[in-house]
Amino acid sequence: MTDAAAGPPRDPQAPQEAQYPQDPAAAQPMVQLLDRHGVRRTHPEHEVDLEPEELLALLRDMVLLRRLDTESEALQRQGQLGLWPGSRGQEAAQVGAGRATRRQDQVFPSYRDHGAVLARGIDPLHILSVFRGVDHGGWDPATTGMHPYTLVIAAQMLPAVGYAMGVQRDGAVGTGDAARDSAVITYFGDGATSQGEAAEALNWASVYQAPVVFFCQNNQWAISEPVSRQSPVPLHQRAAGSGMPAVLVDGNDVLAVLAVTRAAMDRARAGGGPTFIEAFTYRMGAHTTSDDPTRYRSAAEVDAWREKDPIDRFRTHLRAEGLLDDEHEAALAAESDAFAERLRAGVREIPDPDPVSMFEHAYAEPHPQVLAERDEFLAAWEQHDEEARELAGGAS
Amino acid sequence: MTDAAAGPPRDPQAPQEAQYPQDPAAAQPMVQLLDRHGVRRTHPEHEVDLEPEELLALLRDMVLLRRLDTESEALQRQGQLGLWPGSRGQEAAQVGAGRATRRQDQVFPSYRDHGAVLARGIDPLHILSVFRGVDHGGWDPATTGMHPYTLVIAAQMLPAVGYAMGVQRDGAVGTGDAARDSAVITYFGDGATSQGEAAEALNWASVYQAPVVFFCQNNQWAISEPVSRQSPVPLHQRAAGSGMPAVLVDGNDVLAVLAVTRAAMDRARAGGGPTFIEAFTYRMGAHTTSDDPTRYRSAAEVDAWREKDPIDRFRTHLRAEGLLDDEHEAALAAESDAFAERLRAGVREIPDPDPVSMFEHAYAEPHPQVLAERDEFLAAWEQHDEEARELAGGAS
Amino acid sequence: MERMAIGKAINAGLRAAMERDPRVLLMGEDIGALGGVFRVTDGLQKDFGEDRVLDTPLAEAGIVGTAIGMALRGYRPVCEIQFNGFVFPAFNQITTQLAKLRARSRGRLSVPVVLRIPSGGGIGSVEHHSESPEALFAHTPGLRVVTPSSSHDAYWMVQQSIASADPVLFLEPERRYWEKGDVDVDLAPGQVAPLHRARVLREGSDATLVAYGPTVRLALDAAAAAAEDGTRLEVVDLRSISPLDVDTVARSVRRTGRLVVVQEAPVFFGAGAEIAARIQESCFYSLEAPVKRVGGYHLPYPAARVEEHYLPTVDRVLDAVEQALAA
Amino acid sequence: MERMAIGKAINAGLRAAMERDPRVLLMGEDIGALGGVFRVTDGLQKDFGEDRVLDTPLAEAGIVGTAIGMALRGYRPVCEIQFNGFVFPAFNQITTQLAKLRARSRGRLSVPVVLRIPSGGGIGSVEHHSESPEALFAHTPGLRVVTPSSSHDAYWMVQQSIASADPVLFLEPERRYWEKGDVDVDLAPGQVAPLHRARVLREGSDATLVAYGPTVRLALDAAAAAAEDGTRLEVVDLRSISPLDVDTVARSVRRTGRLVVVQEAPVFFGAGAEIAARIQESCFYSLEAPVKRVGGYHLPYPAARVEEHYLPTVDRVLDAVEQALAA
């Protein structure tokens, strides 16, 4: 054990030194509870104390999340999905933050935050239905506390702040009642921090002291652009522009992410206002299945990050602590296989939407032009359907 | 003389302490070269050394700028102008910054920066023509190095950055040739710092190290909203979000503003990149002639700031230094009267625009729909003109 | 029956909605102590407090974006955009979020946000204060767009907009804020005309004038002038731009055979185009002359000293009527 | 004559413009090493350097706003907006600055910026990738809006857009990027068709189909199908939305007496409305049937698995033609 009072132990090869070369002095030290070799460190401010089952649950979440990624990529190749934005490499960030929310909290994700979705207990087939092109929304936001994915970069952030202002007005912060006090968390990427709306969101949250946590997954890339193209300084410094406290956390360390996010959510629920979290991580796969990362980044870079794989790190830790054994691994592998099987079978069974359903939800109340268009559509569809049937009949 | 090494002399009643109560520790000390009693202080970093004529020219600029304000308000009351956004109280900020530009520099103002316009040698009647409703643009931007006023809050900032990126590409920075090295300065208010575009502009400038100076006049109010509504922290901290150096300067101290802005422009011209300047000042008048500030701020507040009047302060200083005497004051008063007389006479002579001219500049190249509309307009106009003349003829 | 100016009527309508429903709240720049630049929210912060009447930071994307979030939490935010030319920073939130959240979530999310925008010109203002952006919103599926032309409609339509489960763009005819009219404040909900129903304000048999918002008064003036020459014009106030009450317009055109649409926005790609396209289709055999459009030119709104030449006038409306009658 | 896909033709056009004029530069997200998500800028950063092909921060207002500044300094920036649904964060810069700077300065400022936007749907994509925002830009005075439908036009029109002193929205038909066609790269400037001239692609006497961008191919397919039944359809490719070459369309309609406009954007307040309004006016006595419009519905663009039902199809075009012929 190192001396906590002396500050966090610094691994000389810790990624922050390697990754913020532009202005290392400006970067705050990165919170780590597991060093890159999986050795548990303590931290003077950020700690978690988990039961063995809780630790194993984190591993399970990460393993299933990775499996979701692997299966979905395969499903995309088979034409079952139109597109897949992978989360490989970001499992610790997404699972750690996901596990920091409570039932009554509200989550505003981006489009790659599958771990955040799973953490809300949502059936992953809802995610697949979005990327299969069946649906823009997926799960039910009302019952899950999970807003739909937002594809317009940074556009979910201001609504998240507004939602948090609503929470404030409902008196659901600072009551001390753990089942009532609520917070909002919004996920976004490194690229998103360049959008004006992101800056507005940080500022509003700060002005109104809204109970919202800004969870930035700095995965080093916005499609083909490195984070240095977005900002000359570490991203957690964005928060300084509106005086918001910010934390830099090792995004490949699930314990550190959980600790930091929990603390920020607790602070928000208690009425302490917003926090910015930069989770320093890496997108190990392509941006999406449409992307070709070999055009813009080196295999060496990817290899270097593979060394920091968040699942391997955590697994090593659990093994070293004697919490994980072969039997447990086997059970987890079986669970993962069953999970994958469900995905593969389930995705094929997602029914195609009824075309006429597109007319149903544009407006809550009738819009005569839409109604007229629906009638036209139906008439034409029936007619051409009939023609098609006749044609088919004639041919048979 | 105080000891420069000990840092800038601190007046215990200096405005920054009174005005950033939310987080005084976060505010950097405000650069001052004249204390509020007009006593010259030195500053370890920011200095100017001006000839007596240069000092007197600054006074003259400020006096004429204030006169422009007084006359324009009167002209608006008389119906000669549609609207007037006054600059009273901000003379030191605008004149100090205005005098820091060189011929080859480019200025992107907001809509209240009359001092910046005068500093470019532009006839103030051009400003009046905008607020008379004759013209949206006023002066010739090509020959004056002065972009038109921008009324959409913060919208001039990104174009200013782009212009500076053009300057970079022209190789007009860092050559060491004083007649060639160029920079851009953009003016905006405290309210403008809340706009997403403002944040984008700061970030872009920082990413590309563009030669641009962001000159924020924090006049404490955005119409009826105090600066605390825009930001929980001092505005110069906005720059921290993109790692840009920032300076807080007493905006009612013309020497300090000149020193700080000159240094920033020099740095930009030399290739040192962008700077954010917060000029801490006060809008002594209404937002515009349409505004009623008694609805939202106290007379006591205005009175307190009147004590800090930038012109009085500078005048006291010049008197104390023996640079200003009654004779010079009389000459200045006469110049100011003549200036006012020119404004009054000139504004009435600004010709109303030829209505058909509105069709001339929407497009550089012909647009058939616009041409057709112009023809229709002309035909109808001639017809109705004729009718009106006949009517008038019949009646006479 | 109470007599009040249009601006006051909106104020009274907001007050009534806020009294009725504690979830209604107002957001915008300078809407608190100042009461808004047009004083439309005058006195409301004093009476309902800063938690329900929010002076916001100067950021329109922020206003609309956070209003969406509040609506998702169950509130009914009414946002004031200070002037028509300043809605554009919020365009991304309006088009990609506000307009789509219901469809995107298959009806599971409601975003009952009202955006109040002073609209149109004619007040001798500086740039960006005189525009008529309705077509941009009408072309955006998921939004509703309405505009009152009288105090009575202003009072009721703002309340109906707030009550709507869909997002509504509520365009306020800037140069009519001070025009007074009678408001029947005592109507029962069922007695108020439906929000999206057009209204025939004046009957006539020779031609139909369709107008909305600030041009309704102009159309009525033109009809009065034409009457002096014996031409009887029917005047229809659209009241709603999306949806469009085409039936009411078509019924009128079937009787008059002639149609002139009057708007302040540029004619090119404006509301008149949609109306003309629909009427030439639904009234093909009744139309005795092509549908005419009178409106702004395809130019950025000009400086105040020429705006009278840019905006439609009684003369221009009557010229179009004359052409329609001559065809 | 060279054979290339539309995307490649744009790439070649950009290259030609950059070689000709050192002031031409490209800005956008992922346009450098990646060559853009559609590879339209492939290889250009390698050949022209990072100073002329800028990978920008992820901020569309930033892209357009700084492009304006560069244009003011004498450069000719060509911006890529990655997808149609992502142009909205830049809307304020486009409408209040880009479109107006010339008018505002009485012609003293020029902002020759080109915004390239992949437009339209049909590629099975996720949300916000399939929209057709042309009407919003066409209604904004000060902008020009064009869209090529063939490789030849793509190659030349992008160069003409860059050469224009006015800002041009250059909409690229997303689902046609890979369609190949012949490009006559050796034309002298005077031989290239004017940027804003519509073109009759197929002659016919029974009815006119007007289309632009991605629907041109559809109109041609519909005309081919109709020909099998003996119906001769004329097909006009608009090429330019603002300005509109109404004369070419009117000339055709005067001969055929019937008009169907085909677009991907929602019909309500779309380009078809403006065309219908103008044609019913200029061809009132030649029209034998009302102008028909076929296009997207007034709904947020739906999920990929239903988009084929949202987009106009040959069947829907032929239905409209049939109705026009029956009238």
Ligand SMILES: Cc1ncc(C[n+]2csc(CCOP(=O)(O)OP(=O)(O)O)c2C)c(N)n1
């Ligand atoms: C407003 C907007 N502009 C452009 C895009 C296209 N786009 C999709 S993802 C992406 C990169 C996002 O990078 P980042 O924010 O770092 O998130 P990550 O993909 O790394 O999770 C871009 C440019 C978009 N979706 N929205």
Ligand SMILES: Cc1ncc(C[n+]2csc(CCOP(=O)(O)OP(=O)(O)O)c2C)c(N)n1
């Ligand atoms: C985008 C936009 N929103 C709203 C307005 C209306 N408006 C004009 S001035 C102003 C306040 C500006 O405050 P600040 O930036 O501090 O500048 P100051 O007027 O104090 O010089 C507002 C809200 C505007 N012009 N542009």
Ligand SMILES: [Mg+2]
């Ligand atoms: Mg990223």
Ligand SMILES: [Mg+2]
């Ligand atoms: Mg201010």
